[in-house]
Amino acid sequence: MNIHDCIVIGAGPAGLSAALTLGRARRGVAIFDNGTNRNRVTQESHGFITRDGIKPQEFKNIAMKELESYPSVSISNETVIEVNKDVQKNLLLVNTSNNNSYLTEKILLATGIQEEFPLSQIKQYYGKSLFSCPYCDGWELRDKPLAIIAVKDDHIIHMTKLVFNWSNDLIVFTNGHLLSNKVRNDFENKKIKVYTEVIKNLHGDDGNLESIELESGANILRSGGFAVPSFYRPNKFAEQLNCQVDENGGIITDGAGRTTANGIYIAGETEKAGPFSLIIAAGDGNKAASSINMDLTLDRF
Ligand SMILES: Cc1cc2nc3c(=O)[nH]c(=O)nc-3n(C[C@H](O)[C@H](O)[C@H](O)COP(=O)(O)OP(=O)(O)OC[C@H]3O[C@@H](n4cnc5c(N)ncnc54)[C@H](O)[C@@H]3O)c2cc1C
Structure with missing residues (x-):
């Protein structure tokens, strides 16, 4: 051999x-x-x-x-x-x-x-309108209405602060994770809304995110964003x-x-x-x- x-x-x-x-x-x-x-x-x-x-x-x-x-x-x-x-x-x-x-x-x-997301539906949008690295794709999403999808305190805080540089039209989705009043206040001061409700579904066409549906039935319009996966x-x-x-x-x-x-x-x-x-x-x-x-x-x- x-x-x-x-x-x-x-x-x-x-x-x-x-x-x-x-x-x-x-x-x-x-x-x-x-x-x-x-x-x-x-x-x-x-x-x-x-x-x-x-x-x-x-x-x-x-x-x-x-x-x-x-x-x-x-x-x-x-x-x-x-x-x-x-x-x-x-x-x-x-x-x-x-x-x-x-x-x-x-x-x-x-x-x-490889990565694992807090929500399986993210995969359908990953690489087209949802991303995990603002340095890689933040420029293309600049000034758009964006979602931050993350479920741990440090991930939520880090990604939100970072992405704010590319767009200040941000909404944070924590899929059931509760945030402290301090963090919520910090975000509110920057006019960043937070939804801690569980996410029911993501909607969009051909990988292009259009809205995020919450368990309550509310459908929040967003045209892209950043999600924080875990890596292995x-x-x-x-x-x-x-x-x-x-x-x-x-x-x-x-x-x-x-x-x-x-x-x-x-x-x-x-x-x-x-x-x-x-x-x-x-x-x-x-x-x-x-x-x-x-x-x-x-x-x-
Ligand atoms: C959606 C997305 C967008 C990104 N955009 C950018 C960007 O714009 N700019 C940027 O700099 N970075 C970007 N990245 C990050 C970039 O892809 C990684 O940093 C880079 O590819 C890491 O290189 P690597 O060689 O370590 O691993 P990889 O590029 O992942 O290569 C590993 C290779 O190993 C092979 N492999 C694994 N297991 C086996 C096996 N058992 N047998 C044979 N082959 C195997 C795989 O097929 C794969 O090709 C992005 C990542 C993602 C997910």
Whole structure:
């Protein structure tokens, strides 16, 4: 079996950027990606300098095209289902859902995160008129009548204050969560209404939010907004490989992508199981790739 220098799991900006650096360093790299990147629902990505407004798939296509210049890099759309140490061979073993197995010296985990919303109906509007990151999509929603949908004190306060910068026509929906008088007063002073009632339904067409219906039957007109999800890592690869985890569930690293498990590196949102941006994920991948290349160099030189 061919032994790769590095297997990169995940072709988001973190994995693709790492693969570019590793390919340019003449390393044999196999990338696996199953197309479950969470930003696939959005129409445009913003804030990546030189690529502001690009479609997520186009971003990926350009990156994959660039990788074609490096013959030691391959990309496959297989889903990785298991990663193990092959102790006898002192290598790592990656198994995919196509029943294929691959051996490698290093693994880069760049599998991203996924989100879970306080209300299942949000998914129908997510990426079109409801978003979770004002830096990514606040500009497009500026000055519109917006909803903030969040169900925890800190999420509600943080998101409302932040989004107020893009639109001061805000209504907060807490779906049953009660807010203190202090917070309500702070919001009222800024003319921000709060509905703590349970949300019955969201209404709109083709992902474009038009109104939010409350249990009482009231239907509040809104044309978009921001919802605060909780985020989670979609697999346990890091734990299975004995990478140490901190008290918040983040993977402990040396700050340059090396986990505490030999040969296992991590980059992008999956590291802390929290959201950031395309450009930070890409930078992270670049940094982890330098660590991988340096460690391969020291292993062999
Ligand atoms: C609606 C929405 C809009 C956004 N808009 C912006 C924006 O405008 N600007 C911005 O900077 N950021 C935006 N983001 C955030 C941005 O998408 C992320 O910060 C970035 O994609 C994180 O990169 P990553 O490489 O860590 O993970 P991802 O991009 O999520 O990539 C992880 C990859 O791993 C693959 N994968 C996972 N598990 C497996 C497995 N077992 N086997 C094989 N492959 C696997 C997935 O298919 C996926 O492609 C947005 C996010 C969302 C949800």
